[in-house]
Amino acid sequence: MTERALPERLAGLVALSSGEERADTLIRLTCGRALSLPPLPTPTDLPDEYTDEDAVLVAFAEQFAVDVTGIGDIQRERLMDVFGDNAFRVVVAIFIADFVPRVWAGCEALGLGKPGWSADVTLDRDTDPVAKVLGGLVPAVARLHDLDPVTTEVVRLRGAEAHNCRLCKSLREGHALDAGGSEDLYRQIADFESADGLSEAHKAALRYVDALIWSPSRIDAAVADGVRRHFSESQMLELTLDVMRNAANKIAVSLAADAPRVAEGTERYEVDEQGQTIFA
Structure with missing residues (x-):
């Protein structure tokens, strides 16, 4: 995916429907x-009045956006009862509505504008958003390589912890390990501000990750300045999209479909040239 394709791809996501x-x-x-x-x-x-079904959807979408780890079995079961076979598509539509505004807020804070934004959007109720997000966006972002693999992995693991994705936390990307990533380094992510093994660029990226995840409407100028100090425009855009790509784990977490690959320790995987995940 080239930078020129990004506005078109994001605009396409905005047009997708539940x-x-x-x-x-x-x-x-x-x-x-x-x-x-x-x-x-x-x-x-x-709507002038909410039905009981509306209330179930609103509660689920709100919890998904604020903190997906707070979605419990009862809330999940109620959504499945209301939407049945369409529930997965609905959750992917929630992910789009949750994260595209974050991308725009982050890009604006970094001086990159709002790629793909338009006031005139016609919703496409025929195209399945599941394929566009998981089969299109996720591997396309994974094919970007302006960021070094260790930074990409550090950012991924911060998002995995924030969303408590058991699957994501059980995996380690091979290219990052080969480039100097290690468990000793990754353990420092939790308390990165005082970490001596993480670079200033890593810390700037992690502050930005936290802002996009927890306070996207209030991205501090100092956080944005730190990102601009250490990364080029193409790297900043990739960093922002990496946070969105990683946050697709919210879909699995919300549906309790994030079981780890291994019962103990971690498993190595790699992202291939097509942006696909290949397990060892």
């Missing part, structure tokens, strides 16, 4: 409110 117009409106307005950011364009007005 398949239900009313659900799209509730999802987008709920995520925008939870993030204190402008929501993605909505296809219809907010």
Whole structure:
């Protein structure tokens, strides 16, 4: 994926739908409110009255955006009861409404504009967002290589911990290990500000990761300045998209589909030239 393709790809995500117009409106307005950011364009007005089914969707989307680790079995079961076979598509639509506004907020804070933003969006209710996100966006971002592999892995592991993705925490990317990544280094991520093994560039990136995850509407100028000090424009864009790519783990976490690959320790994997995950 080239930089020129990024606006088109992000715009394409914004046009994707859960398949239900009313659900799209509730999802987008709920995520925008939870993030204190402008929501993605909505296809219809907010309903005058909420049904019980609406309340289930709103509660799930809000918890997904604020802290996905707070979604429990009962909330998950209620969403499945309401949406049935369409539940996975609905959750992917929530991910888009949750994270594209974060990308735009991060890019604006870094002086990169809002790639793919448009006030005029026509929702596509026919295209499945699952394939576009997991089969399109995720490997496309993984094919970007302006960032070094250790920085990419440090950023991934910070997001894995924030979202408590058991699968992500059980994996270690091989190119990063070959480039100098190690368990000793990765253990320092948890308390990175006082870590002596992480570089100043790593720390600047991790501050930005935390801002995108926990306070995207309030990205401190000092955090943005730190990123600009250590990274080029193409690296900053990749860093922002890496946070989004990694945050796709929220989909699995929200559905309790994030079981680790191994019961103990970690497993090595690699991202190939197509951006696909290859396990050892």
